[in-house]
Amino acid sequence: xxxxxxxxxxxxxxxxxxxxxxxxxxxxxxxxxxxxxxxxxxxxxxxxxxxxxxxxxxxxxxxxxxxxxxxxxxxxxxxxxxxxxxxxxxxxxxxxxxxxxxxxxxxxxxxxxxxxxxxxxxxxxxxxxxxxxxxxxxx
Amino acid sequence: xxxxxxxxxxxxxxxxxxxxxxxxxxxxxxxxxxxxxxxxxxxxxxxxxxxxxxxxxxxxxxxxxxxxxxxxxxxxxxxxxxxxxxxxxxxxxxxxxxxxxxxxxxxxxxxxxxxxxxxxxxxxxxxxxxxxxxxxxxx
DNA sequence: TGTAATCCCTACTAAGTTGATAGGATTAAT
DNA sequence: ATTAATCCTATCAACTTAGTAGGGATTACA
Numbered sequence: 001x002x003x004x005x006x007x008x009x010x011x012x013x014x015x016x017x018x019x020x021x022x023x024x025x026x027x028x029x030x031x032x033x034x035x036x037x038x039x040x041x042x043x044x045x046x047x048x049x050x051x052x053x054x055x056x057x058x059x060x061x062x063x064x065x066x067x068x069x070x071x072x073x074x075x076x077x078x079x080x081x082x083x084x085x086x087x088x089x090x091x092x093x094x095x096x097x098x099x100x101x102x103x104x105x106x107x108x109x110x111x112x113x114x115x116x117x118x119x120x121x122x123x124x125x126x127x128x129x130x131x132x133x134x135x136x137x138x139x
Numbered sequence: 140x141x142x143x144x145x146x147x148x149x150x151x152x153x154x155x156x157x158x159x160x161x162x163x164x165x166x167x168x169x170x171x172x173x174x175x176x177x178x179x180x181x182x183x184x185x186x187x188x189x190x191x192x193x194x195x196x197x198x199x200x201x202x203x204x205x206x207x208x209x210x211x212x213x214x215x216x217x218x219x220x221x222x223x224x225x226x227x228x229x230x231x232x233x234x235x236x237x238x239x240x241x242x243x244x245x246x247x248x249x250x251x252x253x254x255x256x257x258x259x260x261x262x263x264x265x266x267x268x269x270x271x272x273x274x275x276x277x278x
Numbered sequence: 279t280g281t282a283a284t285c286c287c288t289a290c291t292a293a294g295t296t297g298a299t300a301g302g303a304t305t306a307a308t
Numbered sequence: 309a310t311t312a313a314t315c316c317t318a319t320c321a322a323c324t325t326a327g328t329a330g331g332g333a334t335t336a337c338a
Contacts, residue, residue, distance in 0.1 A: 059335020
């Protein structure tokens with residue numbers, strides 16, 4: 001299941017992408033428009049900022065803005081930041097690999113092979129999708 | 140993340156498929172071989188039986204057996220029983236559809252489109268994979 | 279210089295899920 | 309009868325999720 005955090009994060013990014021990159025967008029504006037609890041959204045945008053996807057400006061007339069063009073923001077990166085590993089098991093994760101303690105040899109593990117296929121197909125989607133696709137913005 | 144329940148369930152099914160279909164396989168044998176807590180495994184196999192994937196025989200020399208040939212047991216069915224919906228959000232689930240309360244129009248929702256793609260790709264894998272593939276058994 | 283707007287940070291919490299464990303009831307073979 | 313299995317219900321500790329609360333720090337602008 002996709003967490004609310006990820007869903008809200010994606011919606012917020014879409015909103016920011018659509019609003020043009022001339023001025024920063026306020027959390028309150030996003031929260032109101034997308035029906036997201038504001039305080040919760042604050043923490044999500046903070047995460048995206050710390051990951052380098054968003055930038056922020058403090059103080060009056062401050063807000064959040066994209067650090068790159070929407071077409072340069074890949075879903076692989078966004079999903080990893082918000083949702084964590086893309087793989088369904090740590091033993092097939094590219095970025096968060098971990099050996100299973102219940103598996104003597106993972107190359108013989110039937111689950112392993114299946115989950116590699118799932119991972120590869122999911123990755124294919126996330127690699128081919130950018131924020132521009134999500135938001136319907138040209139670049 | 141794949142739950143332990145699903146992982147254990149898949150391993151157990153693989154074990155049963157590999158052991159030939161002449162006699163029922165005991166929970167204790169699976170638990171020991173696959174390093175799965177026996178009582179936990181009991182409840183998992185019970186779930187698979189209630190879903191019609193496994194059959195069981197009670198009493199001495201009892202155990203579990205497959206209700207169909209491994210090549211007839213699709214991952215779509217197994218995964219839905221063990222892990223629940225394949226989709227990452229209820230609003231793109233084929234079998235467990237539910238409207239999002241925070242989405243006025245899901246056809247305009249950017250997350251929706253992305254998750255449909257993920258779902259379709261994952262489904263493709265699960266539809267093309269059977270227990271025979273997992274277990275390396277011919278039929 | 280004051281004030282309002284805004285992001286930033288830490289801590290807390292209720293509810294739900296997961297991964298078990300415990301104890302026994304039921305059923306069948308010998 | 310005894311033994312070996314599945315079946316069933318209940319319970320539980322640990323963890324995660326989806327927030328909430330309260331304020332601190334920074335900036336624009338009058």
